[in-house]
Amino acid sequence: MKSLSELEVIRDRMQDEIAIRSGKGDIHIVVGMGTCGIEAGARDVLNAFVEGIEKEGLRNTVTVTQEACEGKCEMEPIVTVAEKSGRNTKYVKMTAEKALRVIAEHVKGGKPVADYMA
Amino acid sequence: MIRSHVLICSGTGCTSSGSQAIAAALEKEIEAKGLKDEIEVVRTGCFGLCALGPIMIVYPEGTFYNRVTEADVPEIVEEHLLKGRIVTRLVHDEIKDEATGEKATTLGETRFYKKQMRLALRNCGLINPEKIDEYISRDGYKALGKVLTEMKPDEVIKLMLDSGLRGRGGAGFPTGMKWSFAAKSVSDKKYVVCNADEGDPGAFMDRSVLEGDPHAVIEAMAIAGYAIGADEGYIYVRAEYPIAVKRLQIAIAQAREYGLLGKNIFSTGFNFDIQLRLGAGAFVCGEETALLTSIEGKRGEPRPRPPFPAVKGLFGQPTIINNVETLANIPQIIINGADWFRSVGTEKSKGTKVFALGGKIVNTGLVEVPMGTTLREIIYEIGGGIPNGKKFKAAQTGGPSGGCIPAQHLDTPIDYDSLMAIGSMMGSGGLIVMDEDNCMVDIAKFFLEFTVDESCGKCTPCRIGTRRMLDILNRITSGNGEDGDIEKLEELANSIKASALCGLGQTAPNPVLSTLRYFRDEYEAHIYEKRCPAGVCKALARITIDPDKCKGCTACSRVCPVGAISGTVKQPHTIDQTKCIKCGACMEKCKFGAISKK
Amino acid sequence: MDEISLHILDIAENSVKAGAKNVVIEINESDKLVSVVITDDGRGMDGATLRKAMSADPFLPERAGSGRGIPLLKNAAEQTGGEISVISHEGSGTSVSAVFVKESDDFIPLGDAAATVASLFAGAPDTDIRYKHSFPAGGETRTVGYDTKDLRKAVRDGSVPLVSAYLTVRDSIREEYEKIRKILTCEDGGSLLA
Numbered sequence: 035m036k037s038l039s040e041l042e043v044i045r046d047r048m049q050d051e052i053a054i055r056s057g058k059g060d061i062h063i064v065v066g067m068g069t070c071g072i073e074a075g076a077r078d079v080l081n082a083f084v085e086g087i088e089k090e091g092l093r094n095t096v097t098v099t100q101e102a103c104e105g106k107c108e109m110e111p112i113v114t115v116a117e118k119s120g121r122n123t124k125y126v127k128m129t130a131e132k133a134l135r136v137i138a139e140h141v142k143g144g145k146p147v148a149d150y151m152a
Numbered sequence: 153m154i155r156s157h158v159l160i161c162s163g164t165g166c167t168s169s170g171s172q173a174i175a176a177a178l179e180k181e182i183e184a185k186g187l188k189d190e191i192e193v194v195r196t197g198c199f200g201l202c203a204l205g206p207i208m209i210v211y212p213e214g215t216f217y218n219r220v221t222e223a224d225v226p227e228i229v230e231e232h233l234l235k236g237r238i239v240t241r242l243v244h245d246e247i248k249d250e251a252t253g254e255k256a257t258t259l260g261e262t263r264f265y266k267k268q269m270r271l272a273l274r275n276c277g278l279i280n281p282e283k284i285d286e287y288i289s290r291d292g293y294k295a296l297g298k299v300l301t302e303m304k305p306d307e308v309i310k311l312m313l314d315s316g317l318r319g320r321g322g323a324g325f326p327t328g329m330k331w332s333f334a335a336k337s338v339s340d341k342k343y344v345v346c347n348a349d350e351g352d353p354g355a356f357m358d359r360s361v362l363e364g365d366p367h368a369v370i371e372a373m374a375i376a377g378y379a380i381g382a383d384e385g386y387i388y389v390r391a392e393y394p395i396a397v398k399r400l401q402i403a404i405a406q407a408r409e410y411g412l413l414g415k416n417i418f419s420t421g422f423n424f425d426i427q428l429r430l431g432a433g434a435f436v437c438g439e440e441t442a443l444l445t446s447i448e449g450k451r452g453e454p455r456p457r458p459p460f461p462a463v464k465g466l467f468g469q470p471t472i473i474n475n476v477e478t479l480a481n482i483p484q485i486i487i488n489g490a491d492w493f494r495s496v497g498t499e500k501s502k503g504t505k506v507f508a509l510g511g512k513i514v515n516t517g518l519v520e521v522p523m524g525t526t527l528r529e530i531i532y533e534i535g536g537g538i539p540n541g542k543k544f545k546a547a548q549t550g551g552p553s554g555g556c557i558p559a560q561h562l563d564t565p566i567d568y569d570s571l572m573a574i575g576s577m578m579g580s581g582g583l584i585v586m587d588e589d590n591c592m593v594d595i596a597k598f599f600l601e602f603t604v605d606e607s608c609g610k611c612t613p614c615r616i617g618t619r620r621m622l623d624i625l626n627r628i629t630s631g632n633g634e635d636g637d638i639e640k641l642e643e644l645a646n647s648i649k650a651s652a653l654c655g656l657g658q659t660a661p662n663p664v665l666s667t668l669r670y671f672r673d674e675y676e677a678h679i680y681e682k683r684c685p686a687g688v689c690k691a692l693a694r695i696t697i698d699p700d701k702c703k704g705c706t707a708c709s710r711v712c713p714v715g716a717i718s719g720t721v722k723q724p725h726t727i728d729q730t731k732c733i734k735c736g737a738c739m740e741k742c743k744f745g746a747i748s749k750k
Numbered sequence: 751m752d753e754i755s756l757h758i759l760d761i762a763e764n765s766v767k768a769g770a771k772n773v774v775i776e777i778n779e780s781d782k783l784v785s786v787v788i789t790d791d792g793r794g795m796d797g798a799t800l801r802k803a804m805s806a807d808p809f810l811p812e813r814a815g816s817g818r819g820i821p822l823l824k825n826a827a828e829q830t831g832g833e834i835s836v837i838s839h840e841g842s843g844t845s846v847s848a849v850f851v852k853e854s855d856d857f858i859p860l861g862d863a864a865a866t867v868a869s870l871f872a873g874a875p876d877t878d879i880r881y882k883h884s885f886p887a888g889g890e891t892r893t894v895g896y897d898t899k900d901l902r903k904a905v906r907d908g909s910v911p912l913v914s915a916y917l918t919v920r921d922s923i924r925e926e927y928e929k930i931r932k933i934l935t936c937e938d939g940g941s942l943l944a
Binding site for chain 1: 751756759760763767818819822862865866868869872873911912913914916917920
């Protein structure tokens with residue numbers, strides 16, 4: 035290994051592979067919050083998710099957070115639902131109303147909402 | 153896409169219970185069911201709960217299966233992996249919530265793991281030790297990189313001093329100080345040696361680190377080499393650990409392949425490489441100077457100190473020798489800093505300690521707790537207490553060099569100094585629990601037999617002195633103890649401690665001294681009453697008939713080969729102790745449970 | 751964007767991405783103007799980067815991280831007759847100021863500042879956010895303020911779930927605005943105000 039950055043490449047790659055063994059972090063709802071996202075209403079989508087999760091009493095097993103822009107500005111607001119099983123579902127053109135259905139059918143029911151996916 | 157990892161313990165314990173066959177069967181079944189691209193089988197190091205092995209953990213759920221057999225594999229694959237239905241009969245049986253009766257299903261929820269803090273063992277049971285990439289994912293070799301590119305050797309030593317890390321092999325000498333002595337010694341050739349000889353009976357802490365996380369040791373040795381100015385290292389591992397030897401060989405080869413061992417590591421110009429040396433079964437070679445002598449190709453015998461190895465060690469050059477567990481802590485200390493390490497433990501004993509729980513305890517296995525945890529917490533909360541409802545009598549720490557800790561000291565916080573204060577020592581981590589059915593004189597004899605056998609013979613106090621002590625103990629336990637024996641034992645013990653050449657001899661009398669300190673009454677019973685209170689020493693065991701239970705059926709007297717039993721029909725019988733040969737035939741014959749050995 | 755608080759969210763997100771440990775959002779409102787200052791202690795920008803950030807086209811749909819935030823803000827402020835200024839030094843941090851003129855037809859309201867601060871909090875695990883809004887109301891200058899520092903610790907050590915923390919931030923700020931609104935409209939039975 036010639037440099038530390040080579041080590042880092044391996045570490046980053048493996049960390050994703052091994053993440054499944056951490057056995058914690060049930061569901062993460064991540065709302066894209068780059069400029070495009072904010073313009074398209076991502077803040078209110080995040081707000082809707084938080085309220086919905088709180089209402090369903092899932093605050094201890096579901097986190098709602100945000101991340102930077104994806105680069106697909108025309109599809110914003112983009113929301114990714116990351117589950118501990120390793121399944122990541124990406125929803126596009128989300129709204130506050132659509133958030134409710136995602137919570138009901140996907141987060142609670144375990145079945146992703148195909149209509150909202152890319 | 154891989155959606156599940158099934159972890160199977162591949163430490164020596166579970167392997168001898170068949171975990172490798174289970175892993176192979178699992179892979180075959182997964183392939184047969186077409187799940188190969190979805191499920192990964194991972195062979196890891198020791199999880200620690202050895203009593204319930206073979207252990208299998210399924211992620212992402214974290215389901216904790218114990219006592220798995222090969223026959224269970226088809227069901228696990230069909231029900232759990234395919235259909236998502238946990239096989240409840242194999243799940244670790246522990247109620248998590250008394251109110252709801254809900255069972256604990258993951259490791260972290262069990263009483264065994266709740267109070268543990270796994271630092272040295274952090275990767276054991278989590279990664280595949282035969283894949284260097286998995287070690288790297290856990291910040292592996294990041295510490296070495298940091299040390300080589302951001303720190304100067306004396307800064308590394310200062311960090312070790314500030315952390316307060318003390319040798320985990322038993323002596324508890326400050327690691328930073330040892331390194332600084334070697335760094336100050338002037339020589340163009342220095343060595344780093346890892347003591348992986350782990351000779352204490354009942355100790356398997358180091359074994360688990362070597363089998364479960366060998367790279368931690370390798371990385372730490374390279375860091376040590378940089379700190380003191382050494383470019384060569386030796387790992388002296390006992391040959392009785394074949395799995396550990398194999399894992400080390402694989403790890404060293406993979407590290408070399410990645411350029412993490414060898415020349416010009418991380419392009420910094422630092423060279424370091426490691427060789428393995430196998431021990432040949434001598435306990436004394438766990439003593440550092442005897443170990444060095446053994447690596448040099450000579451008979452393992454200790455040398456007088458000074459000069460200390462840090463000044464004049466392997467092949468006469470400055471050498472540091474560190475224990476496996478000590479080394480396993482080092483990469484994390486480099487990454488997280490001295491303050492982080494100091495935040496765990498007690499005033500003078502920082503960090504954690506790994507203990508191998510054995511003897512009369514429910515959860516036999518490996519645990520790691522912060523220094524300062526009490527013996528009571530380890531034995532009762534983590535260890536699950538004494539099986540069969542028996543009463544705790546004592547716990548032995550430090551193996552053949554240590555002492556026993558009786559019930560009155562159960563609340564002693566465990567650290568180097570507090571254990572010495574009550575007549576024991578930390579030792580390498582073996583913790584043997586004894587209950588009311590153990591005879592303390594017999595225990596002392598067991599350890600002394602071991603040290604007598606392992607004495608190298610070089611110095612007279614150990615070679616002859618311990619043998620004389622053993623002679624006295626043998627007489628005591630065979631019913632031939634005499635008045636004055638206890639005083640003789642104490643005198644011999646103190647003079648051996650003061651004059652023996654190495655740690656083996658100097659500490660061999662400890663088990664005798666500490667059992668005398670807390671259980672003198674048992675010695676006296678053996679000597680003056682010719683009685684073993686625990687009923688262990690066969691020669692002193694008495695077979696007696698309980699007059700309340702005896703129906704006078706005469707069955708026992710008819711079966712006694714020496715005619716030692718007398719009594720009239722329908723009257724309680726008695727045994728003549730002078731004639732009784734303790735064969736036990738009468739006990740077997742009695743239908744009323746009236747005869748017992750005590 | 752139709753709220754000033756959405757612009758604030760956008761700019762403050764940049765601060766977080768620049769590694770800021772502290773972000774201060776200060777809004778000073780007079781009868782005629784709204785002045786917004788967002789200051790961070792992130793890595794800052796050198797001269798070239800700063801010039802690029804100020805000059806990017808706000809309407810060009812570009813890739814991620816194109817830095818349209820500042821140009822968008824500039825556009826929004828200048829449309830009302832106001833202006834922005836950005837001071838940044840490499841290694842010290844950045845300060846973005848914007849002034850909006852209230853009378854302008856193109857003036858956009860502050861909007862849901864509480865949701866902005868809460869949103870920022872939820873996505874920035876290692877950053878402390880201080881929010882302060884001073885405005886004239888009922889003949890006096892009122893202030894609504896919030897500091898996320900203590901809540902941050904509780905979230906980090908796991909004693910407060912992130913969802914609850916978000917709601918705490920949002921609702922605490924909303925409550926402060928509500929208190930002032932109640933005073934102004936005499937809902938609490940308090941003194942008569944103009």
